[in-house]
Amino acid sequence: MKVKIKSWRGVAVWKWIANDDNCGICRNGFDGCCPDCKMPGDECPLVWGQCSHCFHIHCIMKWLNSQNVHQLCPMCRQEWKFKE
Amino acid sequence: MSLKPENVDFNEIWSRLRSTIDSVIVLSKVERKEWSERFSDVYKLCVAFPEPLCDRLYAETKAFLNEHVIVLNKAITAQDSATGEDNLLVDYHKQWLVYRDGVNYLNKLYWYLNQQHIKKQKFSDADLSYGCVEVSEQKLEIWELGLHIWRKNMIEPLRDNLIRLLLAAIENDRLGKSTNETVVQGVILSFVNVEEYKKKGSLDLYQEIFEKPFLEATGEYYRKEAEMLLQNSDCSEYMERVLSRLSAENVRSRKYLHPSSFPKVTSECETRMIAEHLQFLHSECKPMVLNNRRKDLQNMYKLLKPVEGGLPVLVKEVQDHITRIGLQAVCNLEGDGVPQAFVENILKVHKDNSNLIREVFSNDQLFIGALDKACATVINHRTVSKQPCKSPELLARYCDSLLKKSTKGMNESEIEERLSQSITVFKYIDDKDVFQKFYAKMLAKRLIHTQSVSMDLEESMINKLKQACGHEFTSKLHRMFTDIKVSEDLNNSFNAYCKDMKVELGGINFNIFVLQAGAWPLAQGAISSFAIPQPLEKCVTNFETFYNSKFNGRKLTFIHHLSMSEVKLCYCKRTYIVTMGTFHMAILLLFESVNSLTYKEIEENTKIADDQLIKHLNSLVESKLLLTSLAESAQVTPETNYSLNLNFVNKRSKFKITTVVQKEVQQQQEVEQTHASVDEDRKLYLQAAIVRIMKARKVIKHNSLMQQVIHQAKNRFTPSVTMIKKCIEALMEKQYLERTPNTTDEYSYVA
Numbered sequence: 001m002k003v004k005i006k007s008w009r010g011v012a013v014w015k016w017i018a019n020d021d022n023c024g025i026c027r028n029g030f031d032g033c034c035p036d037c038k039m040p041g042d043e044c045p046l047v048w049g050q051c052s053h054c055f056h057i058h059c060i061m062k063w064l065n066s067q068n069v070h071q072l073c074p075m076c077r078q079e080w081k082f083k084e
Numbered sequence: 085m086s087l088k089p090e091n092v093d094f095n096e097i098w099s100r101l102r103s104t105i106d107s108v109i110v111l112s113k114v115e116r117k118e119w120s121e122r123f124s125d126v127y128k129l130c131v132a133f134p135e136p137l138c139d140r141l142y143a144e145t146k147a148f149l150n151e152h153v154i155v156l157n158k159a160i161t162a163q164d165s166a167t168g169e170d171n172l173l174v175d176y177h178k179q180w181l182v183y184r185d186g187v188n189y190l191n192k193l194y195w196y197l198n199q200q201h202i203k204k205q206k207f208s209d210a211d212l213s214y215g216c217v218e219v220s221e222q223k224l225e226i227w228e229l230g231l232h233i234w235r236k237n238m239i240e241p242l243r244d245n246l247i248r249l250l251l252a253a254i255e256n257d258r259l260g261k262s263t264n265e266t267v268v269q270g271v272i273l274s275f276v277n278v279e280e281y282k283k284k285g286s287l288d289l290y291q292e293i294f295e296k297p298f299l300e301a302t303g304e305y306y307r308k309e310a311e312m313l314l315q316n317s318d319c320s321e322y323m324e325r326v327l328s329r330l331s332a333e334n335v336r337s338r339k340y341l342h343p344s345s346f347p348k349v350t351s352e353c354e355t356r357m358i359a360e361h362l363q364f365l366h367s368e369c370k371p372m373v374l375n376n377r378r379k380d381l382q383n384m385y386k387l388l389k390p391v392e393g394g395l396p397v398l399v400k401e402v403q404d405h406i407t408r409i410g411l412q413a414v415c416n417l418e419g420d421g422v423p424q425a426f427v428e429n430i431l432k433v434h435k436d437n438s439n440l441i442r443e444v445f446s447n448d449q450l451f452i453g454a455l456d457k458a459c460a461t462v463i464n465h466r467t468v469s470k471q472p473c474k475s476p477e478l479l480a481r482y483c484d485s486l487l488k489k490s491t492k493g494m495n496e497s498e499i500e501e502r503l504s505q506s507i508t509v510f511k512y513i514d515d516k517d518v519f520q521k522f523y524a525k526m527l528a529k530r531l532i533h534t535q536s537v538s539m540d541l542e543e544s545m546i547n548k549l550k551q552a553c554g555h556e557f558t559s560k561l562h563r564m565f566t567d568i569k570v571s572e573d574l575n576n577s578f579n580a581y582c583k584d585m586k587v588e589l590g591g592i593n594f595n596i597f598v599l600q601a602g603a604w605p606l607a608q609g610a611i612s613s614f615a616i617p618q619p620l621e622k623c624v625t626n627f628e629t630f631y632n633s634k635f636n637g638r639k640l641t642f643i644h645h646l647s648m649s650e651v652k653l654c655y656c657k658r659t660y661i662v663t664m665g666t667f668h669m670a671i672l673l674l675f676e677s678v679n680s681l682t683y684k685e686i687e688e689n690t691k692i693a694d695d696q697l698i699k700h701l702n703s704l705v706e707s708k709l710l711l712t713s714l715a716e717s718a719q720v721t722p723e724t725n726y727s728l729n730l731n732f733v734n735k736r737s738k739f740k741i742t743t744v745v746q747k748e749v750q751q752q753q754e755v756e757q758t759h760a761s762v763d764e765d766r767k768l769y770l771q772a773a774i775v776r777i778m779k780a781r782k783v784i785k786h787n788s789l790m791q792q793v794i795h796q797a798k799n800r801f802t803p804s805v806t807m808i809k810k811c812i813e814a815l816m817e818k819q820y821l822e823r824t825p826n827t828t829d830e831y832s833y834v835a
Contacts, residue, residue: 001654001676002653002654002655002672002675002676002728003651003652003653003654003655003669003672003673003675003676004651004652004654005590005592005619005620005649005650005651005652005669006592006593006649006650006651006652006661007592007593007594007595007649007650008592008593008594008620008623008647008648008649008650008666008669009534009594009595009596009597009647009648009649010594010595010596010597010623010624010627010642010644010647010666011532011596011597011599011642011643011644011646011647012596012597012598012599012640012641012642012643013598013599013600013601013604013606013640013641013643014598014599014600014601014631014635014638014639014640014641015601015638015639015641016637016638016639017637017638017639018637031601031602032602038555038556038559046637048636048637054637
């Protein structure tokens with residue numbers, strides 16, 4: 001071999017994979033965080049429902065806690081279940 | 085002795101009493117027995133039957149004292165005219181001391197009268213302070229009566245002479261001739277003592293008969309003195325002398341006067357010698373500041389401080405001077421070390437003048453304020469008024485140069501100290517957000533290329549910035565910092581994962597930085613397409629699998645132009661270990677089976693975008709690893725040929741190919757880009773501020789909105805009015821707010 005790679009230090013960035021740019025509840029970007037958090041990242045993660053809709057976890061929890069009877073997805077009105 | 089009231093003969097008892105008080109008042113010896121008997125006599129008169137004789141006793145005593153003082157007065161005057169006036173003060177003082185004590189004793193003898201008779205009819209404090217009674221009607225206790233009579237029959241007749249002599253005596257003292265201090269002070273204070281019993285206005289007499297003429301005389305004396313000094317001395321001498329006069333006069337006040345007069349005397353002297361010559365003193369400030377005449381400046385400060393309107397001129401001169409030398413120190417910097425020279429020169433100016441202010445102006449707030457204003461002017465000065473100020477960039481570059489590994493010969497604590505000092509400069513910067521942008525960019529480079537001299541220093545600098553400017557300001561920097569630390573853990577667990585799963589990475593020592601997309605100032609446009617070289621594929625795919633198993637819903641994008649590799653070159657006479665960018669490596673890998681390739685072939689295989697590819701090829705050619713058919717400065721064509729330099733030699737067996745050094749034009753472009761992105765951020769920041777204010781206020785006038793927005797932004801930057809206006813318009817377009825109907829300058833919030 002003429003050239004042999006000894007070591008490699010890669011650089012990568014991560015983004016949320018979401019079907020939308022913004023959270024349907026707070027309308028902030030998924031790049032950003034929910035209104036209660038200071039900075040995006042691991043402290044303010046996204047969650048997906050089985051209906052495939054995606055929100056900041058803080059936003060959807062607030063929404064679910066405010067619902068008395070049925071816990072529905074605020075986007076499609078199907079029953080909300082967390083995607084495993 | 086019986087305590088029972090009895091019928092008494094006033095005249096008989098009074099004549100006994102009278103002969104005793106004759107002795108008491110001149111402090112002659114009185115036998116104890118005699119004293120006791122007289123004491124009871126007073127009692128007897130006061131409780132006499134059928135009528136108590138208090139009033140009569142009081143009237144007779146008053147008459148006695150009146151007469152006694154008149155006699156004394158005559159004696160003093162007679163003696164005086166016989167021997168000349170010189171002794172008036174001495175005689176008066178002697179008589180006063182005797183009389184004062186005598187009256188005190190007398191008061192004790194009349195204890196019963198005071199207690200039972202006079203105190204009862206005294207007006208209460210309330211009566212006095214509401215002023216509904218005539219004070220002169222009131223009977224006085226015996227000592228009060230005595231003092232009152234002294235004032236009336238002694239001080240008032242002698243007043244003019246006494247004052248004239250006192251003033252003359254003090255003037256003598258000023259001229260350095262001897263005076264009888266005890267006597268002068270005693271006489272002056274007798275004016276206070278004689279009225280001491282009064283609850284209100286006990287200093288009136290002193291102030292009226294002595295203090296007022298004294299202050300006038302003092303003023304006149306020092307007015308002349310000042311004129312004389314001005315004629316005979318220059319400003320430095322004048323100040324020295326005035327200061328010594330002032331302190332001498334201060335001592336003199338304490339020697340002769342009642343404490344209430346001290347500040348008045350000082351202020352009188354200051355008026356005559358300083359306030360009345362302010363113009364002269366002020367005109368001398370400029371040369372003193374210019375020539376840094378510390379002693380003079382200190383004197384000037386001492387003189388001007390107590391005088392109204394005294395200091396501002398000096399403060400202004402100092403501020404102008406600091407601004408001037410500051411600008412001299414930072415303008416026209418050229419060459420390589422501009423950031424260093426800029427920061428260090430400013431720090432020197434700041435330090436020198438802080439010292440000056442501490443040593444000469446006793447850290448007076450006015451001067452500290454002047455220093456701050458001057459430094460802010462210097463630091464935010466724009467050489468070209470249309471262009472943004474360079475200071476934020478220079479300061480960021482200075483920090484970069486400290487925190488980059490290349491810094492030689494400085495240990496951590498030295499760097500730390502310099503970083504702390506750079507915060508001093510940072511605090512004066514108006515456009516803190518510009519600094520932040522530059523700093524973030526440089527920090528990103530340092531972190532990704534592992535060029536930081538120490539992570540501890542990086543962290544401590546971020547914390548310093550946080551302290552100076554708040555959490556929000558540094559949150560992005562913090563996130564970058566944490567990403568790097570989290571990546572370390574990530575690499576460890578990936579290595580463990582590889583071991584567990586028996587994954588082989590082809591003998592490549594692999595590690596990675598995983599960054600949060602939003603937190604890093606990575607130019608998105610610069611990301612080029614890239615065909616990952618086959619040897620790296622395993623690393624990439626395995627890591628992606630690992631990452632996706634660990635984190636849900638995250639998309640990973642490799643940024644190859646930032647990644648680095650270490651490569652072993654085996655085709656030369658010696659083996660070399662070379663650190664290079666991933667693009668370099670990808671290009672070199674193509675030469676595995678051939679020794680020569682065309683530009684087109686390289687491009688097709690690596691898929692690197694044109695501009696990047698040319699740059700990287702050029703740096704490989706420059707480092708002599710590749711040879712090219714291309715003449716220098718000619719355009720690259722698809723047919724341009726590149727071949728491997730099989731005869732490559734380098735003195736070192738380990739070296740590094742640096743990514744092409746940025747050309748000046750490019751650097752300039754980058755600076756402009758940074759400023760443009762700062763402007764974008766500012767607009768967002770201002771819009772957010774406007775919405776916050778509107779949400780709270782609902783309806784607000786234009787001017788007041790402007791003010792509040794400026795106030796909120798002050799900590800990060802100074803917004804331009806046009807920019808705020810544009811933001812308001814943008815928000816109206818987006819229907820966050822509207823003009824209140826039927827008004828011209830009011831906005832209301834649209835919920």
